[in-house]
Amino acid sequence: MQRRLLIYEFDSHEEFKDALHLIEAKGLTFRAYTPVPEDDIMTFRSQGTDLITVFAVIGGLIGFITGFVLQYYSNAVYFPINVGGRPVNSWPAFMIICFELMILFSSLGIFASIIILNRYPRFDHAIFDLPDFNERRDRHFFLTTTEEVTLDKAIKRFNLTLH
Numbered sequence: 001m002q003r004r005l006l007i008y009e010f011d012s013h014e015e016f017k018d019a020l021h022l023i024e025a026k027g028l029t030f031r032a033y034t035p036v037p038e039d040d041i042m043t044f045r046s047q048g049t050d051l052i053t054v055f056a057v058i059g060g061l062i063g064f065i066t067g068f069v070l071q072y073y074s075n076a077v078y079f080p081i082n083v084g085g086r087p088v089n090s091w092p093a094f095m096i097i098c099f100e101l102m103i104l105f106s107s108l109g110i111f112a113s114i115i116i117l118n119r120y121p122r123f124d125h126a127i128f129d130l131p132d133f134n135e136r137r138d139r140h141f142f143l144t145t146t147e148e149v150t151l152d153k154a155i156k157r158f159n160l161t162l163h
Contacts, residue, residue, distance in 0.1 A: 007127065008143045008151050009136070016141035019151050028149065033127075033142040052113045059109020060102045067101035068094055
């Protein structure tokens with residue numbers, strides 16, 4: 001299946017920002033390539049933070065349950081030893097390890113969500129094969145989308161066929 005990728009090039013940050021607002025108003029998906037980090041793009045890309053939170057909570061719950069089951073099984077089922085008259089399944093003693101594993105698995109869930117949501121690893125993309133893109137990407141702003149948009153302020157427009 002072949003898809004078409006439209007690439008728009010802009011000279012200034014203001015024209016680029018206007019195009020971002022226009023594409024956002026139409027509800028289209030886009031990818032931006034800028035010579036410097038842009039805080040404006042992050043306001044448009046904030047929809048993924050809810051999924052990162054979900055991954056963190058799920059990872060935390062898995063870590064907590066893993067810590068509790070691991071300690072309960074080893075202390076109450078596999079190797080029960082009565083130390084100081086306490087019960088073998090004393091859950092307050094388990095909470096430190098449960099908390100530590102909750103933090104560990106939550107951070108691993110956040111890391112996994114960032115990898116999954118950003119679609120990494122991406123080793124190559126067809127846009128990097130364009131000579132015009134590689135020559136001017138350190139001073140111009142580029143915006144890519146799969147649908148046709150009328151952007152009058154773009155100085156150049158490329159069509160790229162993706163496989």
